[in-house]
Amino acid sequence: xxxxxxxxxxxxxxxxxxxxxxxxxxxxxxxxxxxxxxxxxxxxxxxxxxxxxxxxxxxxxxxxxxxxxxxxxxxxxxxxxxxxxxxxxxxxxxxxxxxxxxxxxxxxxxxxxxxxxxxxxxxxxxxxxxxxxxxxxxxxxxxxxxxxxxxxxxxxxxxxxxxxxxxxxxxxxxxxxxxxxxxxxxxxxxxxxxxxxxxxxxxxxxxxxxxxxxxxxxxxxxxxxxxxxxxxxxxxxxxxxxxxxxxxxxxxxxxxxxxxxxxxxxxxxxxxxxxxxxxxxxxxxxxxxxxxxxxxxxxxxxxxxxxxxxxxxxxxxxxxxxxxxxxxxxxxxxxxxxxxxxxxxxxxxxxxxxxxxxxxxxxxxxxxxxxxxxxxxxxxxxxxxxxxxxxxxxxxxxxxxxxxxxxxxxxxxxxxxxxxxxxxxxxxxxxxxxxxxxxxxxxxxxxxxxxxxxxxxxxxxxxxxxxxxxxxxxxxxxxxxxxxxxxxxxxxxxxxxxxxxxxxxxxxxxxxxxxxxxxxxxxxxxxxxxxxxxxxxxxxxxxxxxxxxxxxxxxxxxxxxxxxxxxxxxxxxxxxxxxxxxxxxxxxxxxxxxxxxxxxxxxxxxxxxxxxxxxxxxxxxxxxxxxxxxxxxxxxxxxxxxxxxxxxxxxxxxxxxxxxxxxxxxxxxxxxxxxxxxxxxxxxxxxxxxxxxxxxxxxxxxxxxxxxxxxxxxxxxxxxxxxxxxxxxxxxxxxxxxxxxxxxxxxxxxxxxxxxxxxxxxxxxxxxxxxxxxxxxxxxxxxxxxxxxxxxxxxxxxxxxxxxxxxxxxxxxxxxxxxxxxxxxxxxxxxxxxxxxxxxxxxxxxxxxxxxxxxxxxxxxxxxxxxxxxxxxxxxxxxxxx
Amino acid sequence: xxxxxxxxxxxxxxxxxxxxxxxxxxxxxxxxxxxxxxxxxxxxxxxxxxxxxxxxxxxxxxxxxxxxxxxxxxxxxxxxxxxxxxxxxxxxxxxxxxxxxxxxxxxxxxxxxxxxx
Numbered sequence: 001x002x003x004x005x006x007x008x009x010x011x012x013x014x015x016x017x018x019x020x021x022x023x024x025x026x027x028x029x030x031x032x033x034x035x036x037x038x039x040x041x042x043x044x045x046x047x048x049x050x051x052x053x054x055x056x057x058x059x060x061x062x063x064x065x066x067x068x069x070x071x072x073x074x075x076x077x078x079x080x081x082x083x084x085x086x087x088x089x090x091x092x093x094x095x096x097x098x099x100x101x102x103x104x105x106x107x108x109x110x111x112x113x114x115x116x117x118x119x120x121x122x123x124x125x126x127x128x129x130x131x132x133x134x135x136x137x138x139x140x141x142x143x144x145x146x147x148x149x150x151x152x153x154x155x156x157x158x159x160x161x162x163x164x165x166x167x168x169x170x171x172x173x174x175x176x177x178x179x180x181x182x183x184x185x186x187x188x189x190x191x192x193x194x195x196x197x198x199x200x201x202x203x204x205x206x207x208x209x210x211x212x213x214x215x216x217x218x219x220x221x222x223x224x225x226x227x228x229x230x231x232x233x234x235x236x237x238x239x240x241x242x243x244x245x246x247x248x249x250x251x252x253x254x255x256x257x258x259x260x261x262x263x264x265x266x267x268x269x270x271x272x273x274x275x276x277x278x279x280x281x282x283x284x285x286x287x288x289x290x291x292x293x294x295x296x297x298x299x300x301x302x303x304x305x306x307x308x309x310x311x312x313x314x315x316x317x318x319x320x321x322x323x324x325x326x327x328x329x330x331x332x333x334x335x336x337x338x339x340x341x342x343x344x345x346x347x348x349x350x351x352x353x354x355x356x357x358x359x360x361x362x363x364x365x366x367x368x369x370x371x372x373x374x375x376x377x378x379x380x381x382x383x384x385x386x387x388x389x390x391x392x393x394x395x396x397x398x399x400x401x402x403x404x405x406x407x408x409x410x411x412x413x414x415x416x417x418x419x420x421x422x423x424x425x426x427x428x429x430x431x432x433x434x435x436x437x438x439x440x441x442x443x444x445x446x447x448x449x450x451x452x453x454x455x456x457x458x459x460x461x462x463x464x465x466x467x468x469x470x471x472x473x474x475x476x477x478x479x480x481x482x483x484x485x486x487x488x489x490x491x492x493x494x495x496x497x498x499x500x501x502x503x504x505x506x507x508x509x510x511x512x513x514x515x516x517x518x519x520x521x522x523x524x525x526x527x528x529x530x531x532x533x534x535x536x537x538x539x540x541x542x543x544x545x546x547x548x549x550x551x552x553x554x555x556x557x558x559x560x561x562x563x564x565x566x567x568x569x570x571x572x573x574x575x576x577x578x579x580x581x582x583x584x585x586x587x588x589x590x591x592x593x594x595x596x597x598x599x600x601x602x603x604x605x606x607x608x609x610x611x612x613x614x615x616x617x618x619x620x621x622x623x624x625x626x627x628x629x630x631x632x633x634x635x636x637x638x639x640x641x642x643x644x645x646x647x648x649x650x651x652x653x654x655x656x657x658x659x660x661x662x663x664x665x666x667x668x669x670x671x672x673x674x675x676x677x678x679x680x681x682x683x684x685x686x687x688x689x690x691x692x693x694x695x696x697x698x699x700x701x702x703x704x705x706x707x708x709x710x711x712x713x714x715x716x717x718x719x720x721x722x723x724x725x726x727x728x729x730x731x732x733x734x735x736x737x738x739x740x741x742x743x744x745x746x747x748x749x750x751x752x753x754x755x756x757x758x759x760x761x762x763x764x765x766x767x768x769x770x771x772x773x774x775x776x777x778x779x780x781x782x783x784x785x786x787x788x789x790x791x792x793x794x795x796x797x798x799x800x801x802x803x804x805x806x807x808x809x810x811x812x813x814x815x816x817x818x819x820x821x822x823x824x825x826x827x828x829x830x831x832x833x834x835x836x837x838x839x840x841x842x843x844x845x846x847x848x849x850x851x852x853x854x855x856x857x858x859x860x861x862x863x864x865x866x867x868x869x870x871x872x873x874x875x876x877x878x879x880x881x882x
Numbered sequence: 883x884x885x886x887x888x889x890x891x892x893x894x895x896x897x898x899x900x901x902x903x904x905x906x907x908x909x910x911x912x913x914x915x916x917x918x919x920x921x922x923x924x925x926x927x928x929x930x931x932x933x934x935x936x937x938x939x940x941x942x943x944x945x946x947x948x949x950x951x952x953x954x955x956x957x958x959x960x961x962x963x964x965x966x967x968x969x970x971x972x973x974x975x976x977x978x979x980x981x982x983x984x985x986x987x988x989x990x991x992x993x994x995x996x997x998x999x
Binding site for chain 2: 012019
C-alpha cells in the first residue's frame with residue numbers, strides 16, 4: 001500500500017521506456033525495420049513528457065512541492081530586490097505590530113485564562129438583595145459555602161489589602177488556607193501557602209511572593225527563602241515565590257500572599273469574631289455535574305445588613321464564570337471597538353501602501369510574467385506564485401512586527417507609568433503581557449489576511465494581460481491598474497485624515513482642559529483621607545497635624561474636592577430641576593483653596609462646631625435658584641441623609657431620588673454667603689451646576705477627610721505620612737495624596753488617548769505621504785516623454801511643477817473629501833456617547849488643523865517627483881523616443 | 883490529421899471506459915502496460931485505439947484506488963516490465979462497472995433504435 005505511494009518519477013520513466021521497447025519489438029516481429037519500429041512505437045505512445053507530467057501531477061503532495069518551488073523562486077527574486085523587500089516589510093511590520101500590541105493586551109486581560117488548574121470551572125460568588133448587590137462576604141458565609149461539597153469541588157476566599165513594607169506599598173492577598181491547593185498554581189521557588197499556614201486567627205507569619213515582587217524588590221535572589229519581609233511592622237517569613245504567570249484572580253496583580261488568619265495582625269480587622277465584616281471575595285470551583293444555575297438556587301446566605309444599619313435584608317447568591325482576569329462587558333466593547341478600529345485602520349493603510357508597491361513591481365515584471373504565460377504557465381499558477389511572494393513578505397513582516405510589538409508594549413507601559421502621578425504610579429502593576437501561543441497564532445493569522453489584502457489584487461492585476469502585449473513590454477490593463485492605485489491612495493488619505501481629526505480633537509481638548517480654571521488653588525495642598533470609616537481617626541489625625549510645627553493649615557471636609565463625583569440631590573429651581581451637590585467643610589476651607597467669597601460671609605468656628613444649618617452656595621447655585629435676587633437669608637431644603645444611617649459601602653447600588661419627596665430626610669439651611677464656582681468633581685464635567693458648602697469641624701459628625709498645607713514646600717506628602725503614624729500605627733490607614741496629583745490623574749485618560757491618537761495618525765500620515773509619493777513617482781516616471789515634449793514646446797519649470805502638484809492634489813482630493821465626511825460622522829457619533837461639559841467633541845479647529853496637515857503631506861509627497869520632473873532634459877528625451 | 887471518419891478507422895475511447903477495459907483485461911491474469919494496450923486493441927479487432935499516453939495515468943489511478951497491484955517482472959521475451967494484477971477489490975469493481983455499463987449501453991441502444999445501414 002505505502003510502497004505504491006512512494007513510487008518515484010524514475011520508476012515511472014523506466015516503465016514507459018519498457019513499454020516503448022516492447023512495442024518496438026512487436027513491430028519488428030511484424031516485419032518493420034528496427035530503426036522505424038522504435039520511431040513508430042514512440043509515435044504511438046505520444047508525448048512521453050506529457051505522460052510523465054501527468055504522473056507527477058497526480059501525486060498528492062504536488063501542491064506542497066509547487067509551494068516549495070514558489071517559495072524558492074520568491075526567495076531568489078526577493079534577494080535581488082532588497083530595498084523593495086525592506087520597505088514593504090517595514091511598512092507592514094509597523095501596521096502589524098500595532099494590532100499585535102492591541103491583541104496582546106486583549107489576550108492578557110480577556111482571553112488568557114488564569115494560570116491555574118482547570119480555570120474554566122472557577123466561578124466568583126456574589127450576592128444580590130432587593131436594592132443592593134456586592135461581591136464580599138463574611139467569614140461565616142464562606143464557611144457555609146465551604147461545606148457545600150454537593151456543589152463545589154473547592155471554595156476559596158481572599159481579602160485584598162494594601163500594606164506598607166518599609167517605604168513601599170504592597171497589594172496583599174489574604175487567602176484562605178486552601179487557596180493554592182484548590183487553584184493549583186505553580187511556584188518557582190519554595191512552596192505555596194497551605195492549610196497548615198492558616199491554623200487559627202493570628203497564625204503563621206509567612207508570605208508567598210509574586211514573581212514581580214521577587215524580581216523588583218529582591219533582585220530575583222535565589223536565596224530569598226527564609227528571609228523576612230516586613231509588612232505593617234510585622235516580620236513575615238518568605239516561604240515561596242509564585243510563577244510569573246499567576247498574579248491573582250483579577251486584573252490587579254498581587255505583590256504577595258499571606259494567610260487570611262494574619263489579617264488582624266496586619267491591621268485588617270478581626271474577620272472571625274462575633275461581628276464579622278464583609279470583606280472576603282469568594283471563588284468556587286463548581287463541580288462538573290452541577291450547573292451555575294443549580295448552585296445559585298441552592299446556596300443559602302444568612303441575611304445581613306445590605307444598605308441600612310440595623311436592617312437585615314434577605315440576600316441570594318449569584319455565580320459568574322471567572323476564568324480570565326477581565327470579562328468583556330458590553331460597555332467595555334463599546335468603548336474599545338473604536339480604539340481597536342483605529343489600530344486596524346492603520347494596518348489597512350499599511351497594506352494599501354504595500355499593495356501599491358507590489359502593483360508597481362508587478363507592472364515592472366510584465367515581460368517576465370508574459371514569458372512565463374507564453375511557455376505554458378497557467379494564470380492560477382502565476383497568481384499562486386505571486387501570492388507566495390506576498391506571503392513570504394508578510395511572514396517576515398509578522399516576525400518583525402512581533403519584535404516591534406514587544407518594544408512598543410514596553411514603551412507603552414513605561415509611558416503609562418510616566419504619565420501617571422507618582423503616588424499612583426508606585427501602585428501600578430501589570431498583568432503578565434508576554435506573548436504566548438495565542439499572540440503568535442494571531443500574528444500568523446494577520447500575516448495571511450495581510451497577504452490577501454496587499455498581494456492578491458496586484459497578482460490578479462499582473463496576470464490579467466494578453467500574451468502579445470506582455471511580450472512587447474506593453475503594460476496592458478494600464479488604465480485599470482492606475483485606477484486601482486488611485487483608489488488605494490484615496491483610501492490611505494481618508495484613513496489618515498480621519499485619524500488626524502480624532503487625534504487633533506483629543507490633543508486640543510487635552511490642552512483646553514489643562515488650561516481649565518479649576519476655581520481652586522491645588523498647589524501644595526495635600527489630601528488626607530482615611531480608609532476605615534472611623535471618625536475618631538480623623539480627629540486624631542487632625543490633632544497630630546495641627547500640633548506639628550511644620551504644618552501651616554489643616555481643614556476638615558466631608559470629602560475632598562476632585563476625588564470623584566460629589567454626592568448630590570435634585571432641587572426645584574425656577575427654570576426646572578437643578579442637580580445640587582454638597583460638601584461639609586471647616587471655615588478655613590475657602591482661604592486654603594483660594595475660593596473667593598463673592599458675597600455674604602464665611603462660617604464661624606462656633607457654627608462649625610455646632611454644624612449649624614447654614615450654607616454657603618456656589619455662584620452658579622445662586623443664579624440657578626434665585627436669579628436676580630439676593631440669596632443671602634434664603635432658606636433651601638437640602639436632601640442630605642443624616643450621618644451614620646446609611647452604610648458606607650461603595651458597592652451599594654445607586655438609587656434614583658425622586659424630586660420633592662417631603663418624607664425624605666433633609667437639612668433646611670439658611671444661605672449666609674456666596675462662593676466662587678469651583679470644580680469639585682471631574683475636570684471633564686466642569687464646575688458643578690450648584691454646590692452647597694455646609695459647616696463642620698474636626699470633632700463634627702461629617703468630618704471624613706483633611707486638607708493639609710505645609711509651612712514650606714519641603715513638607716511633602718511623605719513627611720505628612722510619618723506625622724500620621726502618631727495618629728495610627730498602621731501606615732495604610734490614611735491615604736495621603738497631593739491634590740495636584742489628583743488633577744494629573746484626572747487628566748490621565750485624555751493625555752493617554754491623545755498620545756495614542758497622535759502616534760496612530762502620525763504613522764497613517766507617513767504612510768499616505770509615502771503612498772502618494774510612490775504613485776506620483778510611478779506616474780511621472782511613465783510620463784517622462786510627455787513632459788519632455790511639453791518642455792521642448794516651451795513649458796516652464798514652474799508649469800511642470802504645477803502639473804505635478806495639481807495631479808497630486810487631484811489624487812488626494814477624493815480622500816480628503818471622504819475623510820472629512822467620515823471624520824465628521826465619527827465625531828458626531830462620539831458626541832452622542834460622550835457628554836462632558838468641558839469637552840467639545842465636534843471641534844472645527846481640529847478639522848482645520850487636520851486639513852492643513854493633509855495639505856502639507858500632499859505638498860511634501862509631491863516635492864521629490866516635481867523636482868525630478870523639472871530636471872527632465874527635453875533634448876535627450878526626444879532623442880530617446882526617436 | 884484527417885477530420886473525416888471512416889467506419890474502419892479506430893475510435894478513440896469514451897471517457898471513463900478505459901478503466902473498465904483495463905480491469906477486464908487483467909481478469910485473464912497479470913499483464914504489463916503494453917500487453918494491456920495490445921490486448922484491448924486485439925480483442926476489439928483494432929476498432930478501438932488505446933492512447934498509450936493516457937494508459938499509464940489510468941493504471942496509476944487504478945493502482946492508487948487499490949483495484950490493481952503492480953510488480954516488476956520479466957516479459958515473455960525476457961524484458962523487464964511492470965506487471966499488473968487484479969485485486970479482490972478490483973474484481974468487485976469490475977463486476978459493478980460491467981453491470982453499469984451494460985445498463986447504460988442498453989439504455990442508449992433503446993433510445994437510438996434499431997441499427998440502420
